[in-house]
Amino acid sequence: MENGVLLEVTDLNIEFHDHIxxxxxxYDFDLTLREGEIVGLVGESGSGKSMSALAIAGLLSRKDMxxxxxxxxxxxxxxxxxxxxxxxxxxxxxxMIFQEPLTSLNPVKKIYDQVEEPLRIHTELDKEQRYExxxxxxKEVELDDPEHVMKQYPHELxxxxxxxxxxxxAMIMEPKILxxxxxxxxxxxxxxxxxxxxxxxxNAQRKTAxxxxxxxxxxxxxxxxxxxxxxxxxxxxxxxxxxVFNDPKEEYTKKLIAAIPKIDMTKVYxxx
Amino acid sequence: xxxxxxxNINFILGISVISVMALFILCGKILPLRDPNAIDASLKFxxxxxxxxxxxxxFGREILSRVMEGSFSTFLIALGTxxxxxxxxxxxxxxxxxxxxxxxxVLMRINDAIFAFPSILLALLFxxxxxxxxxxxxxxxxxxxxxxxxxxxxxxxxxNRNMDYVKCAKLLGASxxxxxxxxxxxxxxxxxxxxxxxxxxNAVLAEASMSFLGIGVQPPDPSLGxxxxxxxxxxxxxxxxxxxxxxxxxLMVLGFGLLSDSFEK
Numbered sequence: 001m002e003n004g005v006l007l008e009v010t011d012l013n014i015e016f017h018d019h020i021x022x023x024x025x026x027y028d029f030d031l032t033l034r035e036g037e038i039v040g041l042v043g044e045s046g047s048g049k050s051m052s053a054l055a056i057a058g059l060l061s062r063k064d065m066x067x068x069x070x071x072x073x074x075x076x077x078x079x080x081x082x083x084x085x086x087x088x089x090x091x092x093x094x095x096m097i098f099q100e101p102l103t104s105l106n107p108v109k110k111i112y113d114q115v116e117e118p119l120r121i122h123t124e125l126d127k128e129q130r131y132e133x134x135x136x137x138x139k140e141v142e143l144d145d146p147e148h149v150m151k152q153y154p155h156e157l158x159x160x161x162x163x164x165x166x167x168x169x170a171m172i173m174e175p176k177i178l179x180x181x182x183x184x185x186x187x188x189x190x191x192x193x194x195x196x197x198x199x200x201x202x203n204a205q206r207k208t209a210x211x212x213x214x215x216x217x218x219x220x221x222x223x224x225x226x227x228x229x230x231x232x233x234x235x236x237x238x239x240x241x242x243x244v245f246n247d248p249k250e251e252y253t254k255k256l257i258a259a260i261p262k263i264d265m266t267k268v269y270x271x272x
Numbered sequence: 273x274x275x276x277x278x279x280n281i282n283f284i285l286g287i288s289v290i291s292v293m294a295l296f297i298l299c300g301k302i303l304p305l306r307d308p309n310a311i312d313a314s315l316k317f318x319x320x321x322x323x324x325x326x327x328x329x330x331f332g333r334e335i336l337s338r339v340m341e342g343s344f345s346t347f348l349i350a351l352g353t354x355x356x357x358x359x360x361x362x363x364x365x366x367x368x369x370x371x372x373x374x375x376x377x378v379l380m381r382i383n384d385a386i387f388a389f390p391s392i393l394l395a396l397l398f399x400x401x402x403x404x405x406x407x408x409x410x411x412x413x414x415x416x417x418x419x420x421x422x423x424x425x426x427x428x429x430x431x432n433r434n435m436d437y438v439k440c441a442k443l444l445g446a447s448x449x450x451x452x453x454x455x456x457x458x459x460x461x462x463x464x465x466x467x468x469x470x471x472x473x474n475a476v477l478a479e480a481s482m483s484f485l486g487i488g489v490q491p492p493d494p495s496l497g498x499x500x501x502x503x504x505x506x507x508x509x510x511x512x513x514x515x516x517x518x519x520x521x522x523l524m525v526l527g528f529g530l531l532s533d534s535f536e537k
Contacts (some may be wrong), residue, residue: 057443091444104436108458118444
């Protein structure tokens with residue numbers, strides 16, 4: 001695809017078919033994600049942010065939901081390729097981290113096994129090579145004492161550590177796209193800023209494109225180059241973050257921006 | 273704090289009772305006792321004594337060695353039953369719980385149909401098809417036990433399949449089989465362990481009742497249920513004949529019951 005476009009979503013519509021009357025939750029969703037770019041997706045709860053993200057990640061059930069439109073990645077339409085083909089892209093090229101790191105980790109498996117999982121699925125590396133890689137990525141997400149953390153269970157870690165482990169799991173295959181679905185919502189503010197810095201670092205070092213979903217506008221403002229604003233399943237406004245935040249066109253965006261608390265968090269995040 | 277202490281006591285008691293039973297069975301295998309099937313008319317209804325600690329039965333057979341041997345076969349049958357029930361229960365429960373849809377509907381309706389019959393009746397049905405005998409009892413009881421295990425496992429899989437960690441595993445490209453076996457199954461073990469222990473109890477009782485009805489272990493081999501049913505006729509003449517096999521059943525059930533209690537929330 002031309003000039004570094006990684007992912008191109010056009011006219012994505014998502015319909016629920018698990019009730020008698022079909023219900024559309026996302027209308028005409030368009031998104032272009034370029035290499036190394038961080039794009040924000042904001043909107044209130046129930047606006048369809050997560051649904052769009054799950055669709056891109058290929059996580060929506062194929063049975064109960066109808067999806068129309070195209071999600072082009074690497075010349076392939078993710079909506080029409082087979083389950084097996086999709087599986088080779090998932091985790092390998094497209095990864096995702098979720099809002100609640102505790103439920104995203106398997107409670108009965110040690111951290112090492114969880115971080116190692118993608119290597120077992122996608123690569124033929126032997127035990128030592130896998131260990132090396134896991135150790136390296138755990139260091140990279142700035143976990144203290146990674147050798148010890150490896151042997152622990154999720155419930156023994158703090159929220160911030162869990163989210164770091166999640167990021168490690170998502171990043172170990174060096175995906176081209178990382179979808180972050182409200183990764184900091186369940187964390188307190190100081191940990192939030194650390195996680196955001198970490199995501200920024202990974203983005204800068206590895207050129208991973210990040211789709212950052214949040215309802216924290218100040219975070220999005222400090223992190224993302226472009227932003228999409230969603231409401232009731234529609235994208236109501238999109239464009240470079242500065243433009244959208246300084247000169248919002250839509251009434252809804254204006255209201256959202258007006259709702260940001262007045263402390264200037266951008267300074268806190270940008271002071272690196 | 274109080275509850276955890278109580279749990280602990282249950283655990284210790286349960287383990288002790290089970291150990292005593294295990295030791296008892298083991299003694300029967302190791303000690304040079306009289307052959308449980310050896311008949312000696314001169315010892316007919318001998319009272320408990322140093323030489324015959326549990327006394328002798330209506331054929332002059334040593335009750336001690338018969339109870340030991342009977343406990344052993346009951347234990348093995350219960351183990352086999354639970355194994356069959358758990359193994360197929362997990363497979364059916366996992367498939368129905370994880371995939372849902374048509375597979376779920378079909379398998380669970382069959383399950384319901386089997387569930388509708390009391391397990392003893394169902395086991396009787398299979399015995400009448402397979403003929404009486406030790407292995408047949410294991411198969412019959414095992415099949416009768418599958419539905420309850422399947423239901424428990426299905427519930428757990430249903431609960432876990434929509435959890436974030438399963439979504440994550442899917443996203444990492446894990447196959448359905450991998451998710452079921454490596455991710456969800458270990459999470460069901462807590463619930464499964466409990467039902468295995470309770471199932472073990474039910475299996476001990478079911479085996480005893482089947483032997484009592486004369487369709488389990490075939491004579492002259494000893495079985496706790498069969499001994500009880502024979503002892504019935506001599507309840508006043510030789511109460512020790514009924515007492516000891518009954519005690520063995522009680523201890524076995526009590527031990528595993530206490531253990532399963534200690535694992536409960």
